[in-house]
Amino acid sequence: MVDVLAPNATIGILGGGQLGRMLSVAASRLGFKTHVFEPSAQPPAGHVADKVTTASYENAEALKAFAASVDVITYEFENVPTSALDLLESIKPIRPNRRALAVSQDRISEKEFLVDLGLKVAPFAAVDTAEDLDKAIAEIGTPAILKTRRFGYDGKGQSRIMAPVDAAKALEDVAGAPSVLEGFIDFTHEVSVIAARGQAGDVSCFDPGENVHINGILHTTTVPATLTSSQRMDAVLLAAKVLNALDYVGVMGVEIFVTKQGLVVNEIAPRVHNSGHWTQNGCVIDQFEQHIRAVAGWPLGDGKRHSNVEMLNLIGDDVDKIADYAKDGSVAIHMYGKSDVKAGRKMGHVNKITGAA
Amino acid sequence: MVDVLAPNATIGILGGGQLGRMLSVAASRLGFKTHVFEPSAQPPAGHVADKVTTASYENAEALKAFAASVDVITYEFENVPTSALDLLESIKPIRPNRRALAVSQDRISEKEFLVDLGLKVAPFAAVDTAEDLDKAIAEIGTPAILKTRRFGYDGKGQSRIMAPVDAAKALEDVAGAPSVLEGFIDFTHEVSVIAARGQAGDVSCFDPGENVHINGILHTTTVPATLTSSQRMDAVLLAAKVLNALDYVGVMGVEIFVTKQGLVVNEIAPRVHNSGHWTQNGCVIDQFEQHIRAVAGWPLGDGKRHSNVEMLNLIGDDVDKIADYAKDGSVAIHMYGKSDVKAGRKMGHVNKITGAA
Numbered sequence: 001m002v003d004v005l006a007p008n009a010t011i012g013i014l015g016g017g018q019l020g021r022m023l024s025v026a027a028s029r030l031g032f033k034t035h036v037f038e039p040s041a042q043p044p045a046g047h048v049a050d051k052v053t054t055a056s057y058e059n060a061e062a063l064k065a066f067a068a069s070v071d072v073i074t075y076e077f078e079n080v081p082t083s084a085l086d087l088l089e090s091i092k093p094i095r096p097n098r099r100a101l102a103v104s105q106d107r108i109s110e111k112e113f114l115v116d117l118g119l120k121v122a123p124f125a126a127v128d129t130a131e132d133l134d135k136a137i138a139e140i141g142t143p144a145i146l147k148t149r150r151f152g153y154d155g156k157g158q159s160r161i162m163a164p165v166d167a168a169k170a171l172e173d174v175a176g177a178p179s180v181l182e183g184f185i186d187f188t189h190e191v192s193v194i195a196a197r198g199q200a201g202d203v204s205c206f207d208p209g210e211n212v213h214i215n216g217i218l219h220t221t222t223v224p225a226t227l228t229s230s231q232r233m234d235a236v237l238l239a240a241k242v243l244n245a246l247d248y249v250g251v252m253g254v255e256i257f258v259t260k261q262g263l264v265v266n267e268i269a270p271r272v273h274n275s276g277h278w279t280q281n282g283c284v285i286d287q288f289e290q291h292i293r294a295v296a297g298w299p300l301g302d303g304k305r306h307s308n309v310e311m312l313n314l315i316g317d318d319v320d321k322i323a324d325y326a327k328d329g330s331v332a333i334h335m336y337g338k339s340d341v342k343a344g345r346k347m348g349h350v351n352k353i354t355g356a357a
Numbered sequence: 358m359v360d361v362l363a364p365n366a367t368i369g370i371l372g373g374g375q376l377g378r379m380l381s382v383a384a385s386r387l388g389f390k391t392h393v394f395e396p397s398a399q400p401p402a403g404h405v406a407d408k409v410t411t412a413s414y415e416n417a418e419a420l421k422a423f424a425a426s427v428d429v430i431t432y433e434f435e436n437v438p439t440s441a442l443d444l445l446e447s448i449k450p451i452r453p454n455r456r457a458l459a460v461s462q463d464r465i466s467e468k469e470f471l472v473d474l475g476l477k478v479a480p481f482a483a484v485d486t487a488e489d490l491d492k493a494i495a496e497i498g499t500p501a502i503l504k505t506r507r508f509g510y511d512g513k514g515q516s517r518i519m520a521p522v523d524a525a526k527a528l529e530d531v532a533g534a535p536s537v538l539e540g541f542i543d544f545t546h547e548v549s550v551i552a553a554r555g556q557a558g559d560v561s562c563f564d565p566g567e568n569v570h571i572n573g574i575l576h577t578t579t580v581p582a583t584l585t586s587s588q589r590m591d592a593v594l595l596a597a598k599v600l601n602a603l604d605y606v607g608v609m610g611v612e613i614f615v616t617k618q619g620l621v622v623n624e625i626a627p628r629v630h631n632s633g634h635w636t637q638n639g640c641v642i643d644q645f646e647q648h649i650r651a652v653a654g655w656p657l658g659d660g661k662r663h664s665n666v667e668m669l670n671l672i673g674d675d676v677d678k679i680a681d682y683a684k685d686g687s688v689a690i691h692m693y694g695k696s697d698v699k700a701g702r703k704m705g706h707v708n709k710i711t712g713a714a
Contacts, residue, residue, distance in 0.1 A: 032694075033694065048407075050404040298683050335386065
């Protein structure tokens with residue numbers, strides 16, 4: 001059943017970073033108000049949201065008041081503590097649903113879920129101890145990469161193992177947290193599909209984008225991606241399979257390695273995704289609005305692309321180049337309103353239109 | 358000299374309606390915060406602005422606190438009282454400048470200014486008394502239209518005079534306010550140029566749009582407009598002449614009648630304009646961002662159009678059609694977050710993409 005939000009209803013957003021900020025703007029465009037819940041002070045989303053609650057996810061009273069003030073709850077990141085979600089869900093619906101969060105919060109659950117769907121993933125093994133790691137290295141080989149099962153993002157909580165001798169250092173890097181060893185994939189490039197699923201089960205995907213990472217952080221996404229038409233179709237169908245299996249409502253980012261042996265799923269993110277920022281200037285309805293439409297029970301946009309785009313993240317000092325980007329009429333600037341520039345911090349992004357689609 | 362706003366600076370916006378709302382979103386995209394000053398409670402811009410002051414333009418303390426909290430002041434409408442502007446300007450710069458406001462706040466000043474520039478306007482005469490009106494009708498003829506010199510918008514403060522016998526009724530309609538009689542122009546259609554001028558004197562115009570009004574309220578704007586290439590060039594040059602003459606900084610809407618005798622200026626509005634809403638989905642940099650860029654001392658966008666667009670205003674009950682518009686993937690929806698639906702009230706607009714430019 002489709003639960004259509006009333007006009008002027010309020011959407012609660014867990015997380016007040018740049019994704020929450022851009023979700024908030026999209027919600028306002030459709031006539032909704034937003035209320036952002038964020039533990040940190042002065043969150044980027046706060047400048048554009050109707051209301052902000054600054055409180056920790058352990059603050060039950062704040063969570064209750066937040067849930068009572070909104071009509072539906074969504075989130076900008078997948079690592080919201082389970083206890084907070086339990087409390088919120090007892091008061092208002094959360095979309096996307098808990099299963100998507102449960103699966104994606106743990107790299108092992110995620111990979112097992114994908115394998116069960118018949119999708120390819122990198123070889124992997126759970127690692128809790130030094131013995132587990134030795135065994136996993138023997139089985140999977142090197143090079144490989146040790147990742148914490150939970151709370152990793154932008155290359156954090158990861159350590160490369162080029163040879164078995166790196167094992168001890170890798171265990172130190174993950175600080176003994178429950179982890180997973182992943183075999184390296186011999187891929188030619190990475191693409192991602194930004195897929196959306198509505199409450200009625202309708203699925204709509206944006207054209208896959210091609211991603212380049214630097215130091216584990218997304219650097220550029222370019223559309224169109226280098227894909228044959230059958231690869232493009234496979235990527236979209238694969239993403240749709242994931243969303244359908246989770247009875248998902250909202251936008252999901254599905255990162256895919258393109259290899260000689262076919263498409264291998266790198267990871268899924270149950271939220272709007274950095275690699276979908278190009279849609280803001282390449283499509284009539286972008287990923288942020290698409291997510292809000294799904295959450296609000298509206299029809300989805302068709303994902304059609306009117307322009308070719310190169311999205312470039314502005315990390316740390318990159319913001320100093322804004323004055324130059326501003327001179328180029330084919331460049332759309334999207335700043336996040338963060339006052340402190342820090343190395344590795346995502347400060348904004350630009351979408352350069354490179355031609356008509 | 359160009360006064361470039363610092364990153365994360367705050368832009369003060371006088372007026373919290375839909376134009377202030379969309380200016381506020383554009384400002385956030387460039388990393389600026391906004392502070393909206395609006396006498397009415399719950400203004401549409403309030404949901405997306407960083408701060409809102411609810412106070413009257415007669416409240417000197419509120420005006421002073423507002424001016425002190427921002428880095429530069431702009432406005433969404435031209436009828437801000439002069440006393441408020443005097444006070445604000447003594448504290449922080451106002452862009453566009455006061456001259457543009459002075460000229461456009463009074464229909465007679467505006468027409469005299471345009472005539473001095475060598476531009477064509479409708480025949481007009483000042484009307485303060487019944488004798489003035491009789492004399493003006495004898496001179497200009499009928500049909501004609503009596504308009505208050507100040508505070509008119511969306512067809513308000515206007516009365517049609519089809520024959521001299523209508524004179525008394527027209528004087529009643531304008532309630533004795535200082536007025537102007539304008540002769541009817543035999544035009545084929547109306548177009549408008551959304552023009553921008555930066556602090557360094559650079560001018561950039563969007564492609565003219567073709568406007569259709571119903572009951573004095575804008576109904577649709579369509580790009581491209583029905584214009585020959587020389588008419589298109591003339592319209593743009595005419596607009597640039599107006600902005601240059603005023604040493605204008607920001608976006609201005611210039612409404613133009615297309616007649617067999619050439620282009621006749623209907624009126625100018627020293628602000629972003631309803632007939633420029635199509636730019637949100639037709640251009641990389643829209644009129645709202647263009648205005649913020651000018652105010653902030655940034656380079657202007659080039660005004661290039663990537664798509665053909667039909668903008669349709671949603672007035673009053675038209676909002677009920679939103680569910681249908683939402684099904685069309687080529688339609689971008691822009692709601693204003695107004696909770697009460699009233700006849701004649703602008704509730705939102707849609708931009709339908711009708712093809713690549």
